[in-house]
Amino acid sequence: MSIRAVLIDLSGTIHIDNKVIPGAIEAIQRLRKSNIPFRFATNTTKVSTKQLVERLSGLGFQVEDKDVFTSLSACRDMIICKxxxxxxxxxxxxxxxxxxxxxxxxxxxxxxxxxxxxxxxxxxxxxxxxxxxxxxxxxxxxxxxxxxxxxxxxxxxxxxxxxxxxxxxxxxxxxVGKPTEKFFQLALKQIGMENVPEQVAMIGDDVSNDLGGGAKELGLHRFLVQTGKYRKGDCNASEGLDVFKSIVEAIDHIIAQYK
The missing domain is CATH 3.40.50.1000 (HAD superfamily/HAD-like)
Known part of the structure; x- marks a missing residue:
């Protein structure tokens, strides 16, 4: 089954604090030019979504508010609903x-x-x-x-x-956030892929929170990158993972099979 859309983790996957993963900015640019729908799906909770977008822009990424789906926004929605x-x-x-x-x-x-x-x-x-x-x-x-x-x-x-x-x-x-199934369902809905999760890839550095739980249960392609919190042995922690050196190789793989 080909990959038609992508969810991407932030911290540890495209940057670590104020250090950009080498090649990540250019890889995201290539993904955007390929017209493959994507969202940054993140558990980042130390700053608001607005501040997060400003921070990513400051690091050199071309990001708009609509590109980011956070566990904080999902949490706010729950608080209001209840x-x-x-x-x-x-x-x-x-x-x-x-x-x-x-x-x-x-x-x-x-x-x-x-x-x-x-x-x-x-x-x-x-x-x-x-x-x-x-x-x-x-x-x-x-x-x-x-x-x-x-x-x-x-x-x-x-x-x-x-x-x-x-x-x-x-x-x-x-x-509320990753790895709950509800979080991934809401993120998929934002890119119009809620009915075909098997055509979506999730890229992250955390076997449990990025690639376990809802990502596995919904049948997403799960791409583990060897940056951020990745540690030796993570590759064996869960079956069905594709492992890449970094976000660069993962995105290049997705673009190559999309054509």
């Missing part, structure tokens, strides 16, 4: 995404990647809110175990902190 007033464990840069959301007397706890908020006092505040009412939900924007930080070393993701709140409160978190 009429929640969240306590937001988010970095200041991500708070813009939730402008206009009522947070007075919160009735939900929402956790993103928030290194400056992951300390005892703040986590205990979330814990006390949840145990005050067993009906207060815990929402995880995503549960990544770790990510490639600016020094290209691995740093803890939000997953461990979400699990700590789950353990302390006995409440199971609802996960």
């Amino acid at each position: 009429q929640l007033r969240p306590m937001l464990l988010m970095e200041d840069g991500a708070m813009e995404e939730f402008a206009g959301i009522d947070t007075y007397k919160p009735n939900a706890v929402v956790v993103g990647l928030a290194p400056s908020k992951f300390h005892y006092e703040k986590l205990n505040e979330a814990f006390r809110l949840m145990v005050s009412d067993p009906n207060i939900p815990l929402i995880a924007v995503h549960e990544a175990k770790y990510f490639a930080d600016k020094d290209e070393k691995l740093s803890m993701g939000p997953g461990g902190f979400v699990k700590a709140l789950e353990f302390a409160t006995g409440t199971k978190a609802t996960v």
